[in-house]
Amino acid sequence: QVKLLPPGLPVPHVGWNLVRPCFSHPLFDGLADGAYFYFTHSYYVLPDDPAHILALAEYGQAFTAAAVKENLVGVQFHPEMSGAAGLRIFSNFGKIIADPELLQLTRSGAKRKYADQANYTLPGCAKRPRSERDPLY
Secondary structure: OEEEOOOOOOOOEEEEEEEEEOOOOHHHOOOOOOEEEEEEEOEEEOOOOHHHEEEEEEOOOEEEEEEEEOOEEEEOOEHHHOHHHHHHHHHHHHHHHHOHHHHHHHHHOHHHHOHHHOOEOOOOOOOEOOOOOOOOO
16 A cells, blocks of 8 residues: 555655664665665555565654565665665665575565564564664564
């Protein structure tokens, strides 16, 4: 589903937001546990299966910042306007395409590879290793 950002908030939402991966995935390799990315949007995607939510950000409420299903990955933010973190996303995307092992990991679902490490649940997000200090939880 495509949803409008919550009522009462200025739209479009324009600015920098902290993006938190829900589970380990090659797209976010080399980034700190949460990095800031540039957004300009009024809508967000809400996947039918919460396991497809790859990362979350917050603007009035938590929303999907990145989604993954098999070999498809999409982001809500603008990597091209997000400085070093955005360049890392582009670099990681190139590595995923170039490396058959990473591409297969993406297709099979990275969350399954890390499922045994899961110890925390975020509503709308797959179980994943994360600390309670995380502001989105």
